[in-house]
């Protein structure tokens with residue numbers, strides 16, 4: 309692997325998804341990236357303010373790559389490795405403990421596959437746990453249904469409406485302001501992260517997923533269980549059921565591997 313993986317998951321539709329520091333991905337010759345074309349794609353810019361001015365990647369990226377404590381940018385990668393999006397916390401305000409979340413998936417083929425939900429969840433976790441933030445917020449056009457669904461799935465609250473605050477495609481549209489407070493953080497989205505349907509998978513993918521589930525069971529499930537018993541005890545039972553379910557899936561995948569006629573023993577496996 310020629311970049312550091314900050315978080316990883318597997319989704320049925322998108323395959324393995326990695327989050328990595330943007331500075332390690334941009335200009336990395338081993339990573340397939342069409343980054344400089346994203347903001348010229350109508351599907352990418354039609355519901356946000358990107359693309360209003362002719363895009364100048366060099367200027368933008370030079371600024372972006374400068375170390376700046378008010379901003380964190382992570383890249384989203386899929387198998388290839390292919391760079392398909394960026395997620396960031398920007399306007400990090402260490403006095404008011406808040407930050408704005410921004411995300412762009414630049415490859416429309418990956419829309420509706422759970423990528424944004426995963427990436428936003430992970431960077432919010434980082435914001436709350438590592439940066440000590442109390443509030444993460446963002447505004448999105450009323451026409452941007454995908455973004456609203458992501459926020460709602462992750463427990464963000466719609467805090468207000470700025471009437472006709474954005475001029476988009478020749479008309480004024482309302483902007484919805486969303487916010488997530490540390491204490492509101494919804495734990496349900498973690499459910500989506502797991503799930504093995506091993507039918508169509510190679511041995512290598514099975515191994516990768518077992519490793520992933522095990523890794524998350526050990527760390528994340530235990531955090532969740534603690535959090536649930538602490539603050540939402542009614543959820544704790546569900547989480548325990550899911551742990552049992554994941555264990556069953558690991559067992560199924562492991563027996564599949566044990567009965568496989570190939571012996572999957574790569575010298576080093578990078579996950580891509």
Ligand SMILES: CC(C)(COP(=O)(O)OP(=O)(O)OC[C@H]1O[C@@H](n2cnc3c(N)ncnc32)[C@H](O)[C@@H]1OP(=O)(O)O)[C@@H](O)C(=O)NCCC(=O)NCCS
Nearest residue numbers: 352356411412413419420421422423424425448454455457
């Ligand atoms: C908005 C955006 C981030 C959503 O990313 P995504 O990876 O497609 O989102 P997810 O797959 O996690 O979607 C979450 C839910 O929203 C749904 N969804 C996604 N896009 C949708 C759309 N255009 N219309 C309706 N529903 C949509 C998904 O199907 C999913 O629903 P489900 O959980 O019921 O299956 C992505 O479309 C994008 O980057 N757009 C361009 C940039 C942009 O607008 N950024 C936000 C600026 S504020």
